[in-house]
Amino acid sequence: MIALWIAIGVVVVLALSATIVVRRRRPPAELATRTAAPSTAAPRAESGESEAPPAAAPRPAAPPALRERMGRTRGLFAPLRALGGRADTAAAFEAAEEALLRADVGVETTNELLNELRASGVGADGVLDALADQLVAVFAENADRTLRFDDEPGVVNVWLFVGVNGVGKTTSIGKVALARRVEGRSILLAAGDTFRAAAADQLALWAERAGTEMVRGAEGGDPSSVVFDAVQRARARGNDLVLADTAGRLHTKVNLVEELAKIRRVADREPGRVTEVLLVLDATTGQNAVVQARQFTEAVGVTGVVLTKLDGTAKGGVVIPIERQLGLPVKLVGVGEGPDDMIAFDPESFVDALVGL
Amino acid sequence: MFDALSERLENVAGRLRSRGRISPADLDEALGEIRTALLEADVELGVTRHFVDAVRERCSGEVLSKSLTPGQQVIKAVHEQLIEALGGEALRLTYASRPPTVVLLAGLQGSGKTTAAAKLAQWWKQQGRNPMLVGADLQRPAAVEQLRVLGASAQVTVFSQPGDPVKTAVAGVDEARRLGRDICIIDTAGRLSIDEALMDEVCRISKRTEPHYTFLVIDAMTGQDAVATAKAFHDALALDGVILSKLDSDARGGAALSVKEVVGRPIVFASTGEKLGDLDLFHPDRMADRILGMGDMLTLIEQAEQKMDQDVVARSADRLMSGRFTLDDFLEQLHQVQKMGSLGGILRMMPGMSKEIRQAADSIDDGQVSRVEAIVRSMTPKERAEPSVVDGSRRVRIARGSGTSTQDVNQLLKQFKEMQKMMRGMGPAALAGAGGGRLSRMAAARGLGGASAEDSLAEMLGSRPGAAPRPEAPRPAPGSKGRVGRNKKKGGRVTPPKGR
Numbered sequence: 001m002i003a004l005w006i007a008i009g010v011v012v013v014l015a016l017s018a019t020i021v022v023r024r025r026r027p028p029a030e031l032a033t034r035t036a037a038p039s040t041a042a043p044r045a046e047s048g049e050s051e052a053p054p055a056a057a058p059r060p061a062a063p064p065a066l067r068e069r070m071g072r073t074r075g076l077f078a079p080l081r082a083l084g085g086r087a088d089t090a091a092a093f094e095a096a097e098e099a100l101l102r103a104d105v106g107v108e109t110t111n112e113l114l115n116e117l118r119a120s121g122v123g124a125d126g127v128l129d130a131l132a133d134q135l136v137a138v139f140a141e142n143a144d145r146t147l148r149f150d151d152e153p154g155v156v157n158v159w160l161f162v163g164v165n166g167v168g169k170t171t172s173i174g175k176v177a178l179a180r181r182v183e184g185r186s187i188l189l190a191a192g193d194t195f196r197a198a199a200a201d202q203l204a205l206w207a208e209r210a211g212t213e214m215v216r217g218a219e220g221g222d223p224s225s226v227v228f229d230a231v232q233r234a235r236a237r238g239n240d241l242v243l244a245d246t247a248g249r250l251h252t253k254v255n256l257v258e259e260l261a262k263i264r265r266v267a268d269r270e271p272g273r274v275t276e277v278l279l280v281l282d283a284t285t286g287q288n289a290v291v292q293a294r295q296f297t298e299a300v301g302v303t304g305v306v307l308t309k310l311d312g313t314a315k316g317g318v319v320i321p322i323e324r325q326l327g328l329p330v331k332l333v334g335v336g337e338g339p340d341d342m343i344a345f346d347p348e349s350f351v352d353a354l355v356g357l
Numbered sequence: 358m359f360d361a362l363s364e365r366l367e368n369v370a371g372r373l374r375s376r377g378r379i380s381p382a383d384l385d386e387a388l389g390e391i392r393t394a395l396l397e398a399d400v401e402l403g404v405t406r407h408f409v410d411a412v413r414e415r416c417s418g419e420v421l422s423k424s425l426t427p428g429q430q431v432i433k434a435v436h437e438q439l440i441e442a443l444g445g446e447a448l449r450l451t452y453a454s455r456p457p458t459v460v461l462l463a464g465l466q467g468s469g470k471t472t473a474a475a476k477l478a479q480w481w482k483q484q485g486r487n488p489m490l491v492g493a494d495l496q497r498p499a500a501v502e503q504l505r506v507l508g509a510s511a512q513v514t515v516f517s518q519p520g521d522p523v524k525t526a527v528a529g530v531d532e533a534r535r536l537g538r539d540i541c542i543i544d545t546a547g548r549l550s551i552d553e554a555l556m557d558e559v560c561r562i563s564k565r566t567e568p569h570y571t572f573l574v575i576d577a578m579t580g581q582d583a584v585a586t587a588k589a590f591h592d593a594l595a596l597d598g599v600i601l602s603k604l605d606s607d608a609r610g611g612a613a614l615s616v617k618e619v620v621g622r623p624i625v626f627a628s629t630g631e632k633l634g635d636l637d638l639f640h641p642d643r644m645a646d647r648i649l650g651m652g653d654m655l656t657l658i659e660q661a662e663q664k665m666d667q668d669v670v671a672r673s674a675d676r677l678m679s680g681r682f683t684l685d686d687f688l689e690q691l692h693q694v695q696k697m698g699s700l701g702g703i704l705r706m707m708p709g710m711s712k713e714i715r716q717a718a719d720s721i722d723d724g725q726v727s728r729v730e731a732i733v734r735s736m737t738p739k740e741r742a743e744p745s746v747v748d749g750s751r752r753v754r755i756a757r758g759s760g761t762s763t764q765d766v767n768q769l770l771k772q773f774k775e776m777q778k779m780m781r782g783m784g785p786a787a788l789a790g791a792g793g794g795r796l797s798r799m800a801a802a803r804g805l806g807g808a809s810a811e812d813s814l815a816e817m818l819g820s821r822p823g824a825a826p827r828p829e830a831p832r833p834a835p836g837s838k839g840r841v842g843r844n845k846k847k848g849g850r851v852t853p854p855k856g857r
Binding site: 098101102103104106107108164165166167168171195196197198199201202204205206219250251252282283284285286287288289291309311312313314315318337 | 393396397398399402465466467468469496497498499500502503504505506507510549550551576578579580581582583585586589602603605606607608611612631
């Protein structure tokens, strides 16, 4: 009697799906209200934006050349360069498309960029140059790439590092701490990653290298309280900058993202002031990085991007749609394992490295 | 996972399906959209090209012109190619005759090796094995510490010693042998595929420990670079398989689709959460089903929309939801379903069905279904409304009236009771979740159409649990992949607002 089992199953499923179809057709108004609801959760406005002029963050002395580090990317554009002026325009555009797609720029942005190029009527031999100019122009939209620091007495600046698992948040903090100490800032590290086993130990080793203090909590404890304690301690000790680590979390985990929003709120309490929320992105990540950037921005108001692992074969081209669509500036790039391998982002050398001029 | 990809492919399929004739231009357009869908899902460019070319080949002019439903033909080609790309059988793990079975994990920084190592240890422990962890990541600060903490919570011994990673790994394997552990999992430092010194180091670890399995741990969100990385590691280490991490993100599956194609090694494990238990074997066929399954559900719904009498269906569905579903309603539904074609055919379109069920479905003829109908028709109206009144003598009468046996009648009644119970269990609970009124009922119906109902159904139908599909997604208007569509889907799926 397997027929019976199957018959009953089929009937039930169909009845349900048909109901869905019928109901979906009938009350469109109700549907609209339901879908409209989530969109009211607007991204939080940044607080205290214009209170003090941002202090310019000087670049570390003798930064490793980004272009040198990204040398391997050039291979991508080699076919395009080899075409030179000999090929027809269509072939040149095709080569450019391939290079952009392979660099993780994404279909949509690639098409937009190339359509703009086509509209400008550039010839085969000019595609590469025009493309480079265009990319530089994308980055020029978000001109301010300095790390914001409010140099007010009594204010403890908090830089919050957020991102998905394994992008290199803890390592980035360690490197930033080293660089800022060079600048003469008085830094305190907050081991806000209370979830991952031994994350605090990892940060402690960086704190040691950078010669800074670190505040840590119990493993599995409340990360907000760690950040709160760090801000209090910083005030008591006279530190002016807290670098707060957070546990890696996927942007799809609503409750974890909520937790992050709470950390941010707590860090923003007097005397703390969150002056940077840095989203750490892994250069090997594909189009998912755009989704990450969007979700984290909605939840905690990301102010800049740290692009890590750019010294591998990955191109990190995904920052182009992020800059273009979301207006999020890349502020720092990680180009190696050494303590000094965290450098300020320079659009021109990034584009140079990408396109290989 | 993979929602975005299946959604896009469904869009293409939906438009093709209704076409009676497909011109070369139509085909080009469809293939272009498939290409975009794959690229947006981070499938590597070369793999994408190959995929599209293969689909084009399968849809050569002759095939299309001979077919009565050319749209279906194209869709079929896409489906077949997708299965091929995700790749055949799952890897069968075997164990060394002289333990320990050595497992080496390698990968880029931050791909999740240490976590995967601990999860693997836990997984093997659950399989009744006796694993040991070796921490050979002496590079990242506190990596060994992390492994020790994870190992402690999985109750697995962790071995490590400072100094040279190669020596540590070798000593770890010796230690595992000495302690009589049958599996030895070696966690190595994250390294870039272009870092010659570090790649050389992992090669030496591999040579000295002679691992039975070498797995590359790769982040499911990796972009175009996944292929280059996998290739480089494969060239250096001769991989046996891939562990896909962070699959619980909304990653679009590019890495999953690309790596198999380029390296020719299957994805063996997939990690889908932050807990140690969140790791399981990866079944390519099930994943293909997941991407494909939806399309068939959509066909099914389309057909239901076109062929079924919506008022009748809605009426019985209402009763179904409120737990007042009678045998009369069942019969009415059955008639509606039969309008759509053979049960076997319908069943094959339903996602989450195992091969066995599909085969069984093929063997059903509609005569068997009419026997079910005959049984119900041999009942009095009261018996149909209240099956519980059917006692022994009534059973005999019904069996005689329908020309079946009392066993058949019993079975029908039993199944029907089960179904009612299932419906009652789900209906009010789901209704209580949302605010009330028609909207909530709609949401409830959608929720029911999803995991819970189909899970129970799959179980009821003897299918494997867990392979049940997601609820059908409302198809966004052609060309718009806007947020509204996605929101709608989310809104529909998460039935109780604060339930999770």
